[in-house]
Amino acid sequence: MDAAITMDADWREEDGGRVGLWLFILSEILLFGAFLASYVGTRLGNTECALGVVAWPEAGHLPGLAMAALNTVILLTSSYTMVRAIARAERGDRAGFRANMIATIALGLGFLVVKSAEYALKVSHGYYPGSELAKLNPGLSIFLSYYYALTLLHGLHILAGLVWNGVALYASGDAPMPAVARRAEYAGLYWHFVDVAWVFLFPLLYLI
Amino acid sequence: MNMETTTHSDDGLDLGVYLALLGLTAATLAASHFSHGGRIMAVALALIIASVKASLIGFYYMGLRRERAMMFIILGIGVAAVLILLVGILPDMTFGRF
Numbered sequence: 588m589d590a591a592i593t594m595d596a597d598w599r600e601e602d603g604g605r606v607g608l609w610l611f612i613l614s615e616i617l618l619f620g621a622f623l624a625s626y627v628g629t630r631l632g633n634t635e636c637a638l639g640v641v642a643w644p645e646a647g648h649l650p651g652l653a654m655a656a657l658n659t660v661i662l663l664t665s666s667y668t669m670v671r672a673i674a675r676a677e678r679g680d681r682a683g684f685r686a687n688m689i690a691t692i693a694l695g696l697g698f699l700v701v702k703s704a705e706y707a708l709k710v711s712h713g714y715y716p717g718s719e720l721a722k723l724n725p726g727l728s729i730f731l732s733y734y735y736a737l738t739l740l741h742g743l744h745i746l747a748g749l750v751w752n753g754v755a756l757y758a759s760g761d762a763p764m765p766a767v768a769r770r771a772e773y774a775g776l777y778w779h780f781v782d783v784a785w786v787f788l789f790p791l792l793y794l795i
Numbered sequence: 796m797n798m799e800t801t802t803h804s805d806d807g808l809d810l811g812v813y814l815a816l817l818g819l820t821a822a823t824l825a826a827s828h829f830s831h832g833g834r835i836m837a838v839a840l841a842l843i844i845a846s847v848k849a850s851l852i853g854f855y856y857m858g859l860r861r862e863r864a865m866m867f868i869i870l871g872i873g874v875a876a877v878l879i880l881l882v883g884i885l886p887d888m889t890f891g892r893f
Contacts, residue, residue, distance in 0.1 A: 602863065609866045613873045620877030627838070628884035641827075659820050667813040670856050674804030772858075779857045783849045789820075790841035794827035 604769070608776050615744075619784050622740070623791065626733045636726035641795065644720075644727070647712040654705040655793045658698050659785065665694035666782045669752075669775045676768035681759065684767060688756045691778065695749045702742055734792055741788060744781045751777055812855045819848050 629636075636642050643651065668690040675683030713720040714731055721728035755774040759767045823844045827837070854860045859867070 605862075606865060606869070609869045613869050616870075616873030617876055620873065621880060624877060624880035624884065627881060631884075656820070656824060660817065663813065663816045663820065666816075666852060666856055667809065670804065670809045671806075674806065674809070677804065776857055779852050782856075783852050786848045786852070787842075787845045790823050790827070790845055791838075794823065795837045795841055 604773060605776070608773055612776065612780050615780060615784070619737075619740070619787075622733075622737055623787060626737065626791065629729060629733070633726055633729065636730040641793075642727070642730040643793070644712075644714070647708055647714070651705055651708055652793050654701050654708070655789055658701050658705075659789050661694050661698045661701065662782045662785050665691045665698070666779055668694065669771075669778050673768065673771045673775050676759075676764060676771045679764045681764060681767070684771065685756060685759060688752060688759070688771070692749055692752050692756065695745055695752070695778075698745055699742065702738065737788055737792065741781070741784055744784065748774075748778045748781050808855065812851050816848055816851060819844055819851075 630642070641648070668687045672684050672687035672691060675681075675687055709715065714727075715721065716728055716732045716735065721731055751774045755767075755770045758770060762770075823841065826840050826844065853870075859870070
């Protein structure tokens, strides 16, 4: 049954690769999880940037929120195109795989472009640690430190994912399709994890 | 070397999950406007919707629904560790000694 969790012992060679990748994802969960737990704890215990109240000052908040929402849609769409790329590779459709992988990479680059524009907007309003505005408001300064640390960390993961996806695309030129499908599956696992990380960062950093 | 390829995907299901994720994103934005009931409620609502989205991505896009028990053990360790970190700080917050 396709939906059943497999418990038998007939391990195949590619299963080892997936276990390795899931162990790598475990280390990433711990990294982001520790940051997020620290962030939640800080904002729960700090009345100046209390959790449950939007931390961003009003000026420029809506354009920044719109950009973050757009980036959420971009990343979710890139996860969908990645799933399609893997499916095409599994079916032996090289052209379909390449088209969907190119779309995934383009969407990832789009995420970074929108994020850069959002940073520019925030800096123009003085929303960065050490600014005059932040010095007057210690709570905002703490929040901004977390905001930049978490979004830059996530941005680095997007960059790493783009490199991984690019390698999978480049190596798909004349490789056997089962090998292309396996590389796509591994790249996809990482890319989807980066998407999951953003799914948690978006509401915690922009909406509450 | 085993080079066989198995197709697990279902185009209709993948599209349905994608549309559900977009819908839940809209729900996240909408819920933030109706969460004047308190800080904890706002955070809980945001984390619940995010968890549902993450589960959809994990089960359908990352293939957990057909994965071996070993992967759930690995994932469970990570989730448990993050929950311990989150819950472990609550007593300090509750007694206001931050």
